[in-house]
Amino acid sequence: MRAIIRIEKLSKRYRIGSRGTARYETLRDTIVRGVRMPLRAARRMLDGSRTENQGVARHDDAKYIWALRDLSLEIMPGEVVGILGRNGAGKSTLLKVLSRITAPTSGRAELYGRVGSLLEVGTGFHPELTGRENIYLMGAILGMRRAEINRKFDEMLAFAGVERFVDTPIKFYSSGMFVRLAFAVAAHLETEILLVDEVLAVGDAAFQRKCLGKIGDVARHGRTVLFVSHNMASIEALCSSCILINGGELEAKGDPAQIVMRYMAAELSAHEGSRALIGHQGRTGISNPLMKSVSLLAGAGQTSGMVRMDEPLDVRVEFEAEAAIRPVLGVSVRTAEGMPLFGVNNRWTNDGIEDDPIRAGTITCSLGKLPLMPGMYFLDLFFGDFGDPTRDLDVVREAISFEVAPADIFGSGALTPASEGPLLWRASWSAQAGREGKQ
Amino acid sequence: MPKALKAESFEARARAKAAPGSHAPGPEDEGHGPRPLIIDSGRNPLAAGMRELWSHRELLFFLAWRDVKVRYKQTALGAAWAILQPFMTMVVFSLLFGRLAKVPSDGVPYPVFAYAGLLPWTFFSNTAGTGGNSLVNNASLITKVYFPRMVIPGAVVLAGLADFGLAALILFGMIAWYGLNPGLALLMLPALIVLLTVLAAAVAMWFAALNVHYRDVRHALPFILQLLLYLTPIIYPVSFVPARWRWVLRLNPLSGIIQGFRSALLGRPFDWDGLGISAALTAAILAYALWSFRRMEQGFADVI
Numbered sequence A: 001m002r003a004i005i006r007i008e009k010l011s012k013r014y015r016i017g018s019r020g021t022a023r024y025e026t027l028r029d030t031i032v033r034g035v036r037m038p039l040r041a042a043r044r045m046l047d048g049s050r051t052e053n054q055g056v057a058r059h060d061d062a063k064y065i066w067a068l069r070d071l072s073l074e075i076m077p078g079e080v081v082g083i084l085g086r087n088g089a090g091k092s093t094l095l096k097v098l099s100r101i102t103a104p105t106s107g108r109a110e111l112y113g114r115v116g117s118l119l120e121v122g123t124g125f126h127p128e129l130t131g132r133e134n135i136y137l138m139g140a141i142l143g144m145r146r147a148e149i150n151r152k153f154d155e156m157l158a159f160a161g162v163e164r165f166v167d168t169p170i171k172f173y174s175s176g177m178f179v180r181l182a183f184a185v186a187a188h189l190e191t192e193i194l195l196v197d198e199v200l201a202v203g204d205a206a207f208q209r210k211c212l213g214k215i216g217d218v219a220r221h222g223r224t225v226l227f228v229s230h231n232m233a234s235i236e237a238l239c240s241s242c243i244l245i246n247g248g249e250l251e252a253k254g255d256p257a258q259i260v261m262r263y264m265a266a267e268l269s270a271h272e273g274s275r276a277l278i279g280h281q282g283r284t285g286i287s288n289p290l291m292k293s294v295s296l297l298a299g300a301g302q303t304s305g306m307v308r309m310d311e312p313l314d315v316r317v318e319f320e321a322e323a324a325i326r327p328v329l330g331v332s333v334r335t336a337e338g339m340p341l342f343g344v345n346n347r348w349t350n351d352g353i354e355d356d357p358i359r360a361g362t363i364t365c366s367l368g369k370l371p372l373m374p375g376m377y378f379l380d381l382f383f384g385d386f387g388d389p390t391r392d393l394d395v396v397r398e399a400i401s402f403e404v405a406p407a408d409i410f411g412s413g414a415l416t417p418a419s420e421g422p423l424l425w426r427a428s429w430s431a432q433a434g435r436e437g438k439q
Numbered sequence B: 001m002p003k004a005l006k007a008e009s010f011e012a013r014a015r016a017k018a019a020p021g022s023h024a025p026g027p028e029d030e031g032h033g034p035r036p037l038i039i040d041s042g043r044n045p046l047a048a049g050m051r052e053l054w055s056h057r058e059l060l061f062f063l064a065w066r067d068v069k070v071r072y073k074q075t076a077l078g079a080a081w082a083i084l085q086p087f088m089t090m091v092v093f094s095l096l097f098g099r100l101a102k103v104p105s106d107g108v109p110y111p112v113f114a115y116a117g118l119l120p121w122t123f124f125s126n127t128a129g130t131g132g133n134s135l136v137n138n139a140s141l142i143t144k145v146y147f148p149r150m151v152i153p154g155a156v157v158l159a160g161l162a163d164f165g166l167a168a169l170i171l172f173g174m175i176a177w178y179g180l181n182p183g184l185a186l187l188m189l190p191a192l193i194v195l196l197t198v199l200a201a202a203v204a205m206w207f208a209a210l211n212v213h214y215r216d217v218r219h220a221l222p223f224i225l226q227l228l229l230y231l232t233p234i235i236y237p238v239s240f241v242p243a244r245w246r247w248v249l250r251l252n253p254l255s256g257i258i259q260g261f262r263s264a265l266l267g268r269p270f271d272w273d274g275l276g277i278s279a280a281l282t283a284a285i286l287a288y289a290l291w292s293f294r295r296m297e298q299g300f301a302d303v304i
Helices: A027-046 A048-062 A091-098 A131-141 A144-162 A175-187 A205-220 A230-239 A256-268 B002-018 B044-055 B055-069 B080-100 B110-132 B138-144 B153-179 B183-215 B216-231 B243-250 B253-266 B272-297
Strands: A004-016 A064-075 A078-085 A104-113 A117-118 A193-196 A224-228 A241-246 A248-255 A275-276 A291-298 A307-308 A312-325 A329-333 A340-345 A358-369 A375-385 A394-405 B037-041
Touching: A004 A091, A048 B002, A064 A091, A078 A205, A078 A256, A091 A117, A091 A193, A104 A205, A104 A358, A117 A175, A131 A144, A131 A175, A144 A175, A144 B037, A144 B080, A175 A205, A193 A205, A205 A230, A224 A230, A224 A241, A224 A307, A230 A256, A241 A256, A248 A256, A248 B253, A275 A394, A291 A307, A291 A375, A312 A329, A312 A375, A329 A358, A340 A375, A358 A394, A358 B002, A358 B153, B044 B055, B044 B272, B080 B110, B080 B153, B110 B183, B110 B216, B153 B183, B153 B253, B183 B253, B243 B253, B253 B272
Parallel strands: A064 A248, A078 A224, A078 A241, A117 A193, A193 A224, A307 A394
Antiparallel strands: A004 A064, A004 A104, A104 B037, A241 A248, A275 A291, A291 A312, A312 A358, A329 A340, A329 A375, A375 A394
């Protein structure tokens, strides 16, 4: 049997600036570049040296990230492929390239069939239009013919459960109704290939089950589905095979259960106590990666991502700057759900500031005994120069995670319940008998 | 469960193959059968792009319909706005330029002279203005769904034609009111409308694409259009301009078209040379706009 999707060495490069703060260049930038480019080209020609060229290439590389890198893959007709990977691994980019929203930088893909994609729920809905009008509009946007929409109109309404509001502008819909209607239209796309990004994260549990069922139906009708989800249970239930993407590259393809296991194991080994930060996805702020790596020193000073309750924890960052600086380090701690707990920074405390600037080395922040309940936590790192109080030179969000392990710290033999929030609090109690209670 | 599902879907696939035609043909027909849809870093040829645009014509109509529908939702006057805009401008121009400044109008009453120019101008300036912002305003669509991007400015042009049709009714009323008889010249009108539409579409398309990359367009566009109003013989006739400067007007493709509108509607003699120059300029602008749009198109989703 011939593959329905054949992907050969697909790569996609993004310029870092174009998706961050400076989203688009202004005309002025282009004019300036237009003037400079011939000058630079002329100089390069005069020099004729290869070192100059290499310098330019390296400089350019730092401004780009590869969202996909040489990804090759074949998918057979009727396969339902789950796509797993961390945030920023390239899952959504893969779907965007396959649905032709964005062009690849290099490589190619062949798709033998009509492609429908559902990357976001409610794309193209207009709040002023009624449910009926929006069904036709969105159907057309997704590539359905008018006759096709006519045929499935009642089915879509029933699936969404909004029959009574079909002639109401959807700006008056509840968010649940909105999502159900949007998914209903998309779920009735009859293409041979369906690309679905994580759209099921919306809606209530009952509707999610219904949507999963619908995707299952699509698959049973012999259509090919590529499906991004963070919901491991739905991947295992729906997919006939699964791929794992890491850093834009295909890491593994195989049986869903096996790949899910592998992905979970990789996620867990993320708290190994030390991590290189150079290629970290969570970097914001200035593009120069000054922080090279971070290690966590738990208890007696060994590197570990596991710390027992009430044990001290040190955060050590290895750095290398272009010029000598007086390093300051900010550390903030967040729960696995992303709630900030506390942050420290020696810029504020004036503690441990070196008088003599250094260019490379390590800086260690001792957090002391962590007042945290058992669970997983993330650290954000902020690195700066004491001499430049206006900004941080390097910021890495979710730089490293660690696990606080339960311990019998009160010597009572009773473990603390997990439901009491993230803070470990020490309190004291005293009970006195009232006059009545005296025996 | 996954294994059972896989086996079942292969069977279903085989069944679907045994009964051809079970799927309704869709807008991406070229992806069917032995010819695969190829995705790579190159651009598809112009002919394929045009074929694809044609296969998405229903979407073009739906988006135009949405624009018309949404534009007059929750307005008290509704579509009357399409008429009011050029009509009130005509009234003000007639008082200001016709009565006070005594601008000549080639022997026809100034109001109908002005309106015959304002009708195509309003269409052009609304289309270029709205069209120029259309891609940016539909950014969420562009980053989440694929379709030929030209559909978006194209829909703006189509929606503008609806307003143009409404506003034209007033003009025919005025022609009857002033007892003008355009005669056979009226036969030129469809060709002029096509020329005007092509010019408006090309300009809208080019500005829309440029706007994605350079938001300066958003600020420059209203200003450019305002200047263009004065550089086009709308308020004044060409005869008002000293003869040695008339060639400047000819560089503006709108002048020939708007003059043509007046000739076709008000029974004035045609300036065939001017019209020919306008047609040639329009063709050149269209070719440039197409080339430039297709060159920038691929980066839209990444930079918008």
